[in-house]
Amino acid sequence: MIKYLNPSYVFKISGKLLNLFKTLLIPLVAIGLIFSLFLSPEDYIQGDSVRIMYIHVPSAWISLFGFAAISFFCILNFLFKIKNVTLIYKSLAPIGLTFNIVAIVTGSLWGQPTWGTWWAWDARLTSMLVLMFFYIAFIFSYKFIKSPDRSIKACTLISVLGLINIIIIKYSVEWWSTLHQPSSISLAKETTVHFSMLIPLGLMVFALFMYVAVIFLMKYRIETIRVKKKGFKKL
Amino acid sequence: MLLKKVKIRLSILLALSVLSVLAIFLLFKVLEDNVLYFYSPSEIKNSDDINLKKKIRIGGMVKKGSIQSYERDIKFIVTDLKNEIIVSYSGTVPALFAEGKGVVAEGSLKDKKFFIAKRILAKHDENYMPPEVQESLNKDAK
Structure with a gap:
């Protein structure tokens, strides 16, 4: 068990994984884009704007899962003081923030032709914006708080508040009246996206998660090298 | 020794979670009407x-x-x-x-x-x- 937590072992394995993921990434993105841009049909009412969904939905999921993951590792670090996991959440947080912004921007681009507005202060959109601020606060607190002890405490506080916000995002469309539509895909009920659109969506989710894995591993390895050079204390 | 520290941290975390949930719940209680985007x-x-x-x-x-x-x-x-x-x-x-x-x-x-x-x-x-x-x-x- 200890062997698998050893940074140099992880470094070696992550290099192999990275190569594998890199090879998979290009074909996956290509197939996903061909399906979502050319092979999938128009929507009966939105027309071609439905294609924005194939980026918007995966991005939103990535930002939600990303925050859940960094919170998990941050709390783990707070409880058990496992220094290695700081590398994980430092590598993951900027990716989550990026996809959060992608989700907001693509949502806005979709909103203009469908709803007739770029932005609405409804519960779903606002809570996604709040998530962006939580990401920024999280990144700031490990970047600019010098003392590791205090930085972990700040990150943990943001994690706890942010996790509650994740739950709010998830259920915002059910608890309150919002302009944003309810979830089309959920475990609790039958999906309301037609099969011909579900395929490109699934492919894009897969491709973008693979992209996240590649970027994450690259960043993680860079962080590992940085730690090896400087040691944990000077991070 | 270590376990005790973890226990303390865990209880801090739990207290923090409960407080946060409570605070956010109250916040939404106050905001109540503003959270609704529209009325039916x-x-x-x-x-x-x-x-x-x-x-x-x-x-x-x-x-x-x-x-x-x-x-x-x-x-x-x-x-x-x-x-x-x-x-x-x-x-x-x-x-x-x-x-x-x-x-x-x-x-x-x-x-x-x-x-x-x-x-x-x-x-x-x-x-x-x-x-x-x-x-x-x-x-x-x-």
Whole structure:
């Protein structure tokens, strides 16, 4: 068990994984884009704007899962003081923030032709914006708080508040009246996206998660090298 | 020794979580009305104090067969299948505005049954399908 937590072992394995993921990434993105841009049909009412969904939905999921993951590792670090996991959440947080912004921007681009507005202060959109601020606060607190002890405490506080916000995002469309539509895909009920659109969506989710894995591993390895050079204390 | 420290941290974390949930719950309690993006016709009907000057949003479904277009104005009925409100609006409507579809109107109430809209937003539902599927669904419905 200890062997698998050893940074140099992880470094070696992550290099192999990275190569594998890199090879998979290009074909996956290509197939996903061909399906979502050319092979999938128009929507009966939105027309071609439905294609924005194939980026918007995966991005939103990535930002939600990303925050859940960094919170998990941050709390783990707070409880058990496992220094290695700081590398994980430092590598993951900027990716989550990026996809959060992608989700907001693509949502806005979709909103203009469908709803007739770029932005609405409804519960779903606002809570996604709040998530962006939580990401920024999280990144700031490990970047600019010098003392590791205090930085972990700040990150943990943001994690706890942010996790509650994740739950709010998830259920915002059910608890309150919002302009944003309810979830089309959920475990609790039958999906309301037609099969011909579900395929490109699934492919894009897969491709973008693979992209996240590649970027994450690259960043993680860079962080590992940085730690090896400087040691944990000077991070 | 270590275990004790972890226990202390764990209890701090739990206390923090409970406090945060409580704080956020109270925050939403205070915000209550502002969290709702729009009111349904039934909520308008059942509310006691209606401020006619205040800008509000109402939402629901555009009742089938209720859209009446005049030269520049448009009138339609917003329904939540229990209660209805007549909406009057002048200007262009979004492309997705249609009978039987969701709509959100921003403006003010003249009375509990009549709403003057300054802005119309189309609400999209959670269904995504190609046109052919929609056509066959329509045929089945008939």
